[in-house]
Amino acid sequence: xxxxxxxxxxxxxGRFQIINVFLLCVPILMMASHNxxxxxxxxxxxxxxxxxxxxxxxxxxxSGQETVELVRAFVPPDRNQKPERCLRYTTAQWWLLVxxxxxxxxxxxxxxxxxxGWTYDRSEFSSTIITEWDLVCDxxxxxxxxxSIYMLGVLVGAVVFGGLSDKFGRxxxxxxxxxxxxxxxxxxxxxxxxxxxxVFRFLTGMSISGIVLNGVSLNVEWxxxxxxxxxxxxxxxxxxxxxxxxxxxxxxxxxxxWLQLAAxxxxxxxxxxxxxxxxxARWLILKGxxxxxxxxxxxxxxxxxxxxxxxxxxxxxxxxxxxxxPGSVKSTYTVADLARTPxxxxxxxxxxxxxxxxxxxxxxxxxxxxxxGVSIYLIQVVFGAVDIPAKFISVLVMTYIGRxxxxxxxxxxxxxxxxxxxxxxxxxxxxxxxxxxxxxxCLAASxxxxxxxxxxxxxxxxxQTGMGFCSTMARIGGIVxxxxxxxxxxxxxxxxxxxxxxxxxxxxLAWFLPETLNMPLPETLEEVERRQSEDEKLKSKxxxxxxxxxxxxxxx
Numbered sequence: 001x002x003x004x005x006x007x008x009x010x011x012x013x014g015r016f017q018i019i020n021v022f023l024l025c026v027p028i029l030m031m032a033s034h035n036x037x038x039x040x041x042x043x044x045x046x047x048x049x050x051x052x053x054x055x056x057x058x059x060x061x062x063s064g065q066e067t068v069e070l071v072r073a074f075v076p077p078d079r080n081q082k083p084e085r086c087l088r089y090t091t092a093q094w095w096l097l098v099x100x101x102x103x104x105x106x107x108x109x110x111x112x113x114x115x116x117g118w119t120y121d122r123s124e125f126s127s128t129i130i131t132e133w134d135l136v137c138d139x140x141x142x143x144x145x146x147x148s149i150y151m152l153g154v155l156v157g158a159v160v161f162g163g164l165s166d167k168f169g170r171x172x173x174x175x176x177x178x179x180x181x182x183x184x185x186x187x188x189x190x191x192x193x194x195x196x197x198x199v200f201r202f203l204t205g206m207s208i209s210g211i212v213l214n215g216v217s218l219n220v221e222w223x224x225x226x227x228x229x230x231x232x233x234x235x236x237x238x239x240x241x242x243x244x245x246x247x248x249x250x251x252x253x254x255x256x257x258w259l260q261l262a263a264x265x266x267x268x269x270x271x272x273x274x275x276x277x278x279x280x281a282r283w284l285i286l287k288g289x290x291x292x293x294x295x296x297x298x299x300x301x302x303x304x305x306x307x308x309x310x311x312x313x314x315x316x317x318x319x320x321x322x323x324x325x326p327g328s329v330k331s332t333y334t335v336a337d338l339a340r341t342p343x344x345x346x347x348x349x350x351x352x353x354x355x356x357x358x359x360x361x362x363x364x365x366x367x368x369x370x371x372x373g374v375s376i377y378l379i380q381v382v383f384g385a386v387d388i389p390a391k392f393i394s395v396l397v398m399t400y401i402g403r404x405x406x407x408x409x410x411x412x413x414x415x416x417x418x419x420x421x422x423x424x425x426x427x428x429x430x431x432x433x434x435x436x437x438x439x440x441x442c443l444a445a446s447x448x449x450x451x452x453x454x455x456x457x458x459x460x461x462x463x464q465t466g467m468g469f470c471s472t473m474a475r476i477g478g479i480v481x482x483x484x485x486x487x488x489x490x491x492x493x494x495x496x497x498x499x500x501x502x503x504x505x506x507x508x509l510a511w512f513l514p515e516t517l518n519m520p521l522p523e524t525l526e527e528v529e530r531r532q533s534e535d536e537k538l539k540s541k542x543x544x545x546x547x548x549x550x551x552x553x554x555x556x
Contacts, residue, residue, distance in 0.1 A: 006281075006313070010297055011304025013227045019303075020222055020277070021231050024215045025238045027178070027270045031211065032242030032384075033249065033263040034185065034204060036366060038150075039380060040246075041256035042143040043128050046121040047136055048075045049088035049114035076111060085118075086137035087111040113137070124376075126254040133194045142194065144482035147367060149198045151482075153205025155475040161210035162468060170214040170221070171279040177210030178271035185264025189257045204264075209475075221280040222300070236391055236448060243384030251377050281318075290315035335469055337462050341525050343514075343532040347457050348466070350509045354407065354450055355470040357502035360477030360484075361414060362443040364499040365436055367482055374429050382433070386441040394445035402517040403453045404510060407446060411507030414442035418500035422493045443503070456516035459524050 011017070051074040075083040090110040120131045129135065135142040165173040181204060188200035216235075223231055246263075253259045278300065284293035294313050301310025338348040366383060397406045417439035424432050450470075458466035487494040514532060522528045 006297065006318070007222070007224050009306070009309050010301035010313075011306045011309075012224050014300075014304030014306070016300045016303040017223055017227075021219060021234065023273060023276070024219050025235055027211060027215070027267065028235055028238040029242040029245055030263060030266050031208060032239050033246040034181075034208060036243060036246060036380075037260065037263055038129075038143065038147050039367060039376065040125070040250040041129055041259055042135075042146060043125050043376060044130050044136065044140070044143065045125055045128070046082075047085055047118045047131075048083035049086070050116045050119050051088065084111075086114060088114060124254070125256075128256045129194070129197060132256070135194070141486050144367075144485050146194075146198050146201060147482040148479050150201040150205040151363075151475060151478040153202035154209050155205075155472065155479060156202075157206030157209030158213065158468070158471060158475060160206065162213055165210075165214050165217065169279050169283055170217045171274075171277050173210055174214035174218065174277065175271065175274045177207045177214065178267050178274050180204075181207035181211065182264055182267035182271055185267065186261060189260035189264065217283075218277060218280055221282045222278075232451070233391070233395070237388070240384060240387040240391070240444075243387070244381060247377050247380045247384065250380075285318050290318050293318055335465055337525065338466055338469060341529050343529050344458075344462075344525055347513060347528075348469070350506075350513050351450075351454055351457070351466075351470050352473050353506035353509050354411065354446070355454075355473040356477040357411065357506040358443055358446045358450060358477070359474035360481050361418065361499045361503050362440070362447065363478045363481040364484060364495065365418070365440050365443070368485060368495075374433055379433060379436075382437055383440050386437050387444040390441035390444040391448045394448045398449055398452065398517070402515050403449060403456065404513055404515045406449045407453055407513070408507045408510035410442045410445040410449065411503040411510060414439045414446065415500045415502070415504035415507065417442065418496055418503070422496050422500075439500075446503075453513075453516065456519070456521060457513065459522040459528050461524055 048071065071083050073089075075088050078084045088111060090112050114137065118134060118136060122131075125131070129146070130143060133139075133142075161173055161177065184200045184203040184207065188197055188204060191197035191200060219231055219235070249262050250259055253262055278296040279292070281293045281296050281300075284290070284296065294315060297313055297318075298307075298310040301307055301313075337344070339345040394406055394410065397409075417435045421432055421435045421439075424435065426432070454467055454470050455463060481499075484495050484498050487498065519531075522531065
C-alpha cells in the first residue's frame, strides 16, 4: 500500500489530525503580527524641530508644553501650512506671534537643520522606534531598511532551516524555531539601540521561515490527500485573522516595546506545547528510521482509536509503502532541473515573475498604511478583512473557470488599481483607500492561487524544489518592497508606478502558463513536456478543422 493508504488505515482525518492542525494553525495568528508589526512599531508621527536650548522658552518645549502659536516663532511652515519637519529658523521670529502677521513674510528667513532634536506628536503613538532613535529627516529611510533586514532574515531562514529540516527532521527544527522566535522577539523589545534591534529582527525573520516550512510539512505530511486543500485554506484564513488581531493589540498597546513583547511572548507557549508534535512518519521512512516511524504511526493510531490497525504495522510494511509512493521517492533532482527542459523552463520563468511581483506589491501596499492619510488602525482592519472575500472568490474562480484566468486576472486588476491611485488627488482619501483595498485584495487572491497553481504545474520529482525556488523569489520581493519607498525622493509617484507595473507585467506572463484545472498531477519532467506537446497538437487540429469548415462554407 502507498503512504496515503497507511494514513487511512490509522484513522484518516481523525482526532489526532484535527488537534495537530489546530495547534499548528494557532501560531500563524501571531506570525502576521511580526510580518506587519512595523506598521505600528515604526510608525512616523507628526514632528518638528525643537527650538534652541539657549532660548528662554526651552524649558517649556522640553516638557512638552509648547503651543501652536509658539511653534510659529521657531519652525517655518511647509507647503501644507503645517510645521516643517526638518528645518527651523536660525533665530526665533517673535514677530510672527503678532496678530495678523503673515507667514509668507517669514519664508525668506534663514533656516537650519534640527540640531537639538525633534518634538513628536504622541497623541496616537506614545513611542515608536522612530521617536526612540530619531529616525526622521536624514535618517527617515532607516524604518524601511529595518523591514528589509527582517525580510532578508526570512530569506536566509528559508535556506538554513529548509536544509536543516531535511537533515534533522521537521519536529526538532519547528521546536527550535518557536524558541528562537520567542527569544529574539523578546530581545528586540529590549533593544538598547537601532543596530541591535535590526539584528534581533533579522533573527526573528529567520525563525518565521522555520515555522512556516516545518509547520506546513508537519501539517501536509500527516493529512490525507483529499483534506489538504481544506487545511491549507484554514491556514490562510488564520493569517488573515492574525492581521485583525494585530490591530487590536496595537490599539491597546501604543508603546512599541510593549507591542513587540506582546507579539513575541506567546511563542514561549507554542514552544512548550510543540514537544507534543510527533515527527513526520514520511520523513522518518525516507531517512530509513523505520522503527521510530512505526512507533509514531502507532501513537497516532491510538489517538484515532485505531490501535489494533496500528499494531499491524511493521518496518517491512513501511518500506514497501514508500517504494510505491512516487511522491516519497528520494530523487537527485536539483534547481538546475527547473530550467533543463523547454516547457518547465517557461513555467519557471513565468512563476518567478508571478511570485516576486505578488509579494513585492503586497508588502509595498501593506507596509505603507500611513501614506493613505486615514487612521492606521482602521485601514489595517480593512486591509485584513478584504482578504476574506478575496480568497473565497479566488477559490470559486479557480474551481469553475481555471487557475490561469484567476492568476493573470488578479495580478492585472491589482496593478491597475494601484496605478489608478496615482491620478487620484490626496484630498480624496476615501477613493484612494478604496483603490488600495481592491489592489490588496487582488494580491491576496493571487497569493491564494499561486500556492496551489505552482504545485500543480511542477511534476512530483521537482515539486518541492520548484516551490522552494518560487518562495525564495517571493521573499526577495518582500525585501525589495520597502526599499522602493525611497524612490519617492526622486519622484513622489514613482513607488506606486513600480508597485503597479510589476503585477501587470507578471499577469501578462501568467497567460503563457498551462491550465491545470481538472488535470492529474504530473509525475515526471517528460510527462510535462508530453502533455504540452499534446495540447499544442490538439489546438492545431482544432484550428485546421475550423479553417477547413470555413473553406467549405465559402466554396459552397
